[in-house]
Amino acid sequence: MTIDLKLDGVYKRYRIKQAETDPRSAMGFVRRIRSRFLHRQDFWAVSDLNFEVPRGQALGVIGHNGAGKSTVLKLVSSITAPTRGEITIQGRVAALLEVGSGFHPELTGRENIFLSGAILGMRRKEIHANLDSIIDFAEIRPFIDVPVKRYSSGMYVRLGFSIAAHLNPDVLLLDEVLAVGDSAFQQKCIQRILELKHRSITIVFISHDLSAVERLCDRVLVMQRGNVIFDGGTGESIAHYRSLGQFQARSMVNPLAGVREAEITSLAFLDGEGNTASSLLTGAPLRARIGYVAHERIPAAGFSLFFWGLDTRLHCQFSTFLSGPRLDLGPGPGMVEFSCEELGLQPGVYVVDVNMERLGKAENLDYQSRCATIQVSAGKRVRGEFFSPHSWRMLEQGKAR
Amino acid sequence: MNRPSPAPTASAEKAEGLIIGKDMGTPSDRRTPEEASASATKARRVKLIRPPSLSPVHCFRSLASLTQYVDLLLTLSLHRLKVRYKQSLLGWAWALLQPLALMAIYTVIFSMVTKVPSEGLPYPVFVYAALLPWAYFSNALTASASSLVTHQQLITKVYFPREILPLSYVAVGVVDFLVASTVLAGLMIYHHVAITANALYLVPILLVETAFIIGLSLLLAAIQVDFRDVGLAMPLLLQLWMFASPVVYPLAQVPARLRGVYLLNPMAGIVENFRRVLLQGRPPDFESLNTAALISFLFLPLAYLYFKAREATMADVI
Numbered sequence: 001m002t003i004d005l006k007l008d009g010v011y012k013r014y015r016i017k018q019a020e021t022d023p024r025s026a027m028g029f030v031r032r033i034r035s036r037f038l039h040r041q042d043f044w045a046v047s048d049l050n051f052e053v054p055r056g057q058a059l060g061v062i063g064h065n066g067a068g069k070s071t072v073l074k075l076v077s078s079i080t081a082p083t084r085g086e087i088t089i090q091g092r093v094a095a096l097l098e099v100g101s102g103f104h105p106e107l108t109g110r111e112n113i114f115l116s117g118a119i120l121g122m123r124r125k126e127i128h129a130n131l132d133s134i135i136d137f138a139e140i141r142p143f144i145d146v147p148v149k150r151y152s153s154g155m156y157v158r159l160g161f162s163i164a165a166h167l168n169p170d171v172l173l174l175d176e177v178l179a180v181g182d183s184a185f186q187q188k189c190i191q192r193i194l195e196l197k198h199r200s201i202t203i204v205f206i207s208h209d210l211s212a213v214e215r216l217c218d219r220v221l222v223m224q225r226g227n228v229i230f231d232g233g234t235g236e237s238i239a240h241y242r243s244l245g246q247f248q249a250r251s252m253v254n255p256l257a258g259v260r261e262a263e264i265t266s267l268a269f270l271d272g273e274g275n276t277a278s279s280l281l282t283g284a285p286l287r288a289r290i291g292y293v294a295h296e297r298i299p300a301a302g303f304s305l306f307f308w309g310l311d312t313r314l315h316c317q318f319s320t321f322l323s324g325p326r327l328d329l330g331p332g333p334g335m336v337e338f339s340c341e342e343l344g345l346q347p348g349v350y351v352v353d354v355n356m357e358r359l360g361k362a363e364n365l366d367y368q369s370r371c372a373t374i375q376v377s378a379g380k381r382v383r384g385e386f387f388s389p390h391s392w393r394m395l396e397q398g399k400a401r
Numbered sequence: 402m403n404r405p406s407p408a409p410t411a412s413a414e415k416a417e418g419l420i421i422g423k424d425m426g427t428p429s430d431r432r433t434p435e436e437a438s439a440s441a442t443k444a445r446r447v448k449l450i451r452p453p454s455l456s457p458v459h460c461f462r463s464l465a466s467l468t469q470y471v472d473l474l475l476t477l478s479l480h481r482l483k484v485r486y487k488q489s490l491l492g493w494a495w496a497l498l499q500p501l502a503l504m505a506i507y508t509v510i511f512s513m514v515t516k517v518p519s520e521g522l523p524y525p526v527f528v529y530a531a532l533l534p535w536a537y538f539s540n541a542l543t544a545s546a547s548s549l550v551t552h553q554q555l556i557t558k559v560y561f562p563r564e565i566l567p568l569s570y571v572a573v574g575v576v577d578f579l580v581a582s583t584v585l586a587g588l589m590i591y592h593h594v595a596i597t598a599n600a601l602y603l604v605p606i607l608l609v610e611t612a613f614i615i616g617l618s619l620l621l622a623a624i625q626v627d628f629r630d631v632g633l634a635m636p637l638l639l640q641l642w643m644f645a646s647p648v649v650y651p652l653a654q655v656p657a658r659l660r661g662v663y664l665l666n667p668m669a670g671i672v673e674n675f676r677r678v679l680l681q682g683r684p685p686d687f688e689s690l691n692t693a694a695l696i697s698f699l700f701l702p703l704a705y706l707y708f709k710a711r712e713a714t715m716a717d718v719i
Contacts, residue, residue, distance in 0.1 A: 014717055074716065078450060078560040081713030087450040097558045104480065106487045111480075118476035119559055170445060 002090065004171055004202040005053040005076065010085035012045045012071050045071040046226040049085070056200040060217035060234065062207065062241050065370055067223040069206045073097060073173050076204065091170025091202075094121060098175075100160030105149035109140055109159055112148055116163050130166045137188075138162035158185055165192045171202045176209075183347065190215060208373050209349050210238055262298055262365040264354050265333070266291035267305075267372050281379025282346055282387050287339045288318065290354055292366075298329040300359040303336050307350045308370075315386070316345060321359060342389035347378045453713030460702075460709050467562055474565050478572035485573075496580040500536050504529045507649050517650050522680055523592045529585055530676040531648040534607075536581065538614055538668060539639045541574030545618035547632045549715065550625050557716045564708060567618040571611065589680070597682035603675065606685070609694045610671045616701035619708040626711065626719050642666070647673045652689065667693035 046068040053059050061069045074080045076087060077095030102119035103112050113134055117127040127134075135141050138158040140151075148156060174193070193216055197203060207213050213220060213234065220237035222230035230240045270276060272285035280286055290303055302321040309315050318338045320327055327336075352372040356365045380387060486492040504525055511517040512524035519527035545567035549556060552566055589596070625631040645666055647655070652673040655663050663669055670693030674685040 075450070078448075079557065080716040081453045082450065083452055085452075089448040089450070091445040093448070095560065101559045102555055104484060106484055107480070111483070114476055115480050118473045119555065119561060121473075121561065124472050124476070 002055045003052045003088075004055045004090045005204070006088040007049045007051055007072075007076075008086045008088070010049040010075060010082045010087060011047050012068075012075060012080070013083040014043045014045055044226055046075070046223075049228060051221065051228065051231065053202055053204065055090075055202055056197070057219060058197050058203040058205060058217045060205050060207065060213040060220040060237070061223060062210065062213060062220060062237070063223035066225075068226040069223055070097075070175060071226075072223075073175050073204065073206055076171075077173050089171055092121070092168075093171045093173065094164070094167040094169035095173040096120075096161075096164045096175065097173075098160075099157045099164070103148055103156070103160065106147055108147055109135075109144040109151070112159070113163055116160070117166075120164060120167055121169075122167060126168070134159075134162045134166050137165060137192075154182065154185075161185075161189055165189070169201065171204070172196060174203065174205045174207075176207050208351070209375075210241075210373070211349070211375055214238060261296050262292060262294040262301070262329070262356060264290060264292050264356050264366045264368050264371075267352065267354055267368075269372070269374060280343060280345075280374055280376045282344075282376055282382070283342050283380030283389075285339070285341055286343045287337055289335055289337045290356075291333065291335045292329075292356055293333045294329045294331050296331050298327075298358060298365070301327045301329045301365070302357050302359045303327075304355040304357070305338060306353040306355070307345060307374075308353065309348060309350060315350065326359075342387070343376065343379075344386045344388060345376045346382075346384075346386055347376050350374050350376065453710055455706060455710045457706065460706050463562060463709055464705075467564070470562055470565055473561055474568055474572065477565065477569040478576075481569060481573045482576060493580065496577045497584055499540075500529065500532045500581050501584060503532055503536075507532075511649050518654065520651050520653070520681065522594070526585075526588045526592050526594060526680060527651075527676070528649055529588055530680050531646075531672045533578065533581055533585055534610055534672050534675045535643060535646065535648050535668070537574050537578040538610065538671075539643070540577060541571045541614050542618055542621070543635055543639065544573065545570035545614075546621035546625055546635060548618075549622045549719065550629065550632065553719050556719055563712045563715060564619060564705070567622045568615065571614055571618060574614070575611070585679075594680055595682065596679070599678045599682050599684050602678040602685050605694075606671060606675050606678070606690065609667070609690070609697050610675075612701050613667045613671070613693070613697035616697065616704040620704040623708045623711040623715075626715050642668065645669075647676075651676075652686070664689050664692045665696070667696045669693070 049072065061072060063069050071080075073095060074097075075082050076089065077093060077097070079095070079097075100116065102116045104115060107115060110131075113131065114124070114127055117134075118124070122130075135144050138155070138161070140155050140159055143151065143155060148159070151159070172193075190212060193203065193205075197216070203216070205213065205216055217234050220232065220234050220241075221228045222237050222241045230237055232240070266289070268276060268289045268291075269280065270287040270289065271280070272287075274287070288305055290305070292303075294301075302319065304320070305318040306314055307316040318340070320336065320338075350373070351370045352374060354366075354368045354371055356367075357363060358365055486495065489495070491498070507528045508525045511528070512519070517524075548566040548570050549563060555566075556563065588594075621631050621635075643649075645663075646668040652669065670686075670689035670691075674690045674693075677683055678685050
């Protein structure tokens with residue numbers, strides 16, 4: 001078995017600059033010079049990574065934000081160098097960390113294929129050979145000679161992915177790229193990646209979309225705080241990741257308000273029967289429970305849930321302060337439940353933020369961003385941006401014979 | 402893939418083996434997975450990524466790998482030319498307008514307001530022949546010194562040798578230089594300035610200049626990743642530098658006792674000799690040209706070494 005990618009004791013340190021000081025004051029100037037050279041905080045993004053990826057394997061890497069997943073890709077793709085350790089790669093690497101790398105808005109789609117293709121490492125000859133295939137895959141033939149600044153965002157990402165899909169690497173690195181386009185195009189992207197996989201291309205795939213990881217990967221690494229904490233088959237790894245709980249320990253001190261007065265401790269989604277659900281259905285009942293701890297009495301509190309699409313649009317919000325009684329929380333732990341008879345979100349992956357705030361003061365007590373990822377699957381199939389619960393009745397009708 | 406050739410010289414054993422293989426129904430051109438991966442490994446480039454270091458070996462390796470990126474350099478340079486004058490009315494005329502305007506200003510100041518000797522040449526030709534190499538230097542340097550900073554998005558998301566970015570701007574500078582040269586040709590014809598075989602020295606002079614520009618671009622671009630002061634200081638620096646080079650006046654005007662220091666500026670030897678071999682038809686002044694060449698060619702590898710060592714963590718700080 002040939003090893004295509006090998007990480008051997010890899011560490012990566014980032015130096016965090018101190019907060020900027022006032023550039024107008026003389027002391028600020030001295031401090032800025034000093035902080036350049038002396039006072040830098042170290043942050044180890046990944047430490048002691050050791051793993052091997054054999055040829056043809058599709059390796060998934062999952063973990064919470066800040067676990068070091070993206071750093072792994074940046075190291076393997078040479079965007080940044082490791083602080084210690086050694087990475088060995090066999091063959092040509094292509095990394096896709098964003099869609100549409102190097103696109104220039106003034107250039108036409110065709111010109112951008114050549115530009116972006118070259119930046120991603122394709123030769124002109126290769127691009128010429130693949131030009132038709134790239135245009136067709138992106139489904140933008142009528143617009144290929146229009147400047148990309150006139151493109152819709154969907155056309156833009158389709159073209160970007162299409163170029164990348166025609167790279168011919170030995171090792172392919174992918175970062176969340178499936179989060180582009182509509183669901184039909186996403187399916188096409190997954191198909192394309194599966195095709196590459198069948199050609200014995202080694203793939204490293206980083207994603208929050210567990211269903212995509214499940215479909216694509218043979219093996220999954222779970223990362224936490226810069227370390228690999230689990231390495232196993234796709235099913236086991238995803239199960240392990242889910243069992244981690246979605247909450248990162250936060251400091252008790254709120255940098256803005258001194259000591260935290262309250263904090264959110266958990267978030268769980270339940271289906272209609274009250275069972276824990278990780279996959280939800282459009283049009284089916286949904287319940288969401290937020291656990292919290294109040295360290296003192298909070299006379300006017302509010303809770304909200306925000307559902308963000310992977311296109312980073314806010315799709316929906318649940319709130320306690322739109323209806324119902326005012327919340328007056330005593331000290332101690334507690335739990336709030338939202339329930340929704342018919343979920344309006346369309347199928348897709350959503351990232352959830354939880355907010356706990358003090359009403360009237362516009363002050364957040366705790367804001368947990370991206371603390372859960374949920375997958376909504378097709379329950380009631382309807383077309384449109386969202387499903388709106390509705391009822392109907394007949395008012396008039398021709399007499400049945 | 403490699404079908405054994407059924408040449409008559411093949412040994413009997415081999416031929417037999419081939420026949421047996423066929424009889425067993427194994428296609429002779431299909432390899433077992435082990436064989437396939439073993440031979441693919443041979444063909445594949447092995448890439449080793451290590452922490453950054455100031456090593457000349459690493460430098461040579463990256464210089465060799467640069468040949469793979471010739472296409473990217475070409476594409477990027479063409480792209481810059483294509484994009485620059487999009488949605489502009491005068492388009493390419495801008496490449497001519499800048500040196501022409503400077504020529505007009507300096508002619509008014511240094512030949513009408515005050516008299517600067519121009520070695521017997523009409524002042525407009527005299528100054529334009531120096532503005533040409535100077536504008537190449539100054540424009541290429543300004544653009545390439547900020548090339549990394551203006552491409553943050555690319556640097557943090559895609560890998561390619563970072564020197565491609567400054568180099569693409571130097572390439573654009575060469576094209577602008579060629580476009581602006583046509584005006585000089587016109588001026589020389591108009592003023593009946595004859596050209597001699599010594600004009601061939603333009604080739605080594607421009608090589609020295611290009612080496613100096615690349616070296617300085619690499620250094621400044623890499624420094625600017627950490628300190629944006631470089632970009633802010635550039636216009637002022639270049640203004641001073643121009644007057645410290647024999648652009649609006651001839652080298653002969655520089656006092657002899659200052660000459661040694663003056664020539665430490667490679668642009669002095671480059672600009673002076675450019676004008677001298679082209680307009681005066683004389684062989685170059687080897688003292689100044691050799692100094693410029695020596696400094697430029699020593700500086701370039703050092704700058705590259707520094708650039709490559711900084712490249713490794715550019716994406717973290719940019």
